[in-house]
Amino acid sequence: MKTSWYKEPWAWLVFFLPLSAVVAGIATLIIANTDPDTLVVGDYYKKGKAINLELTKIKHAQKLGMAFALKFDNQELVIKPTGIDKEFPLLNVNFYHPTQQEKDFYFAMTADASGVFRQIIEKDISGKWRITISPFENHWKIQNTISLPQANFIDILPKPFEAN
Incomplete structure (x- = not known):
């Protein structure tokens, strides 16, 4: 059967x-x-041109001798110029999270009487960050990858982001 x-x-x-x-x-x-990936860029040609422009700004900062020291401790961000002897009326400071775009944030910082830039940050920003510093005119730029918090000052020098 x-x-x-x-x-x-x-x-x-x-x-x-x-x-x-x-x-x-x-x-x-x-x-x-x-769930589209927000880190994927659609127009690679335009992005490549923008990267070349950014590299030009970094080279300009190197030529000018720009350098800063950064410290973040007790929720206070302190940035002081250590390169050329010049006063900056305003610094644009961008923090980029390596993997989560929604955590990125920006400050327009002004100097106190001693020429040091200070900002209180209420939220927790511990961990690895990519930081960019540029002037109001945006003709040079410094960028680094840093780990926060930092009890001691660390140098922020003009160099391109390294691929990690």
Whole structure:
């Protein structure tokens, strides 16, 4: 006597494998469309031109001898010029989280009477950050990768981001 096809375990195995591939493909498609990666750039040519412009600003900062010292302790960010002897009315300071764009933030900092820039930061920013410092005119730029908090001053020198 013959048994029905649906009573055979091999028949179910043959149906299950292609069905699981279809389900996995649909799940992958749904995940890819609902959680797009914000770090992927669509127009690579324009981004490449912008990178070249940024490298020009970094080289200009190197030529001018720009350098700063940074300290972040007890929720106070302190940045003091250590390079050329010049006063800056305003510094643009950007913090970029390496993997989570929503944690990025920016300060426009003005100097106190001694020429030191101070900012109180209420939120927790411990960990690794990429920082950029540029003047109001935006004709030079300094960028570094740092770890916070920093109880002692660390040097912020003009150099391109290293690939990690």
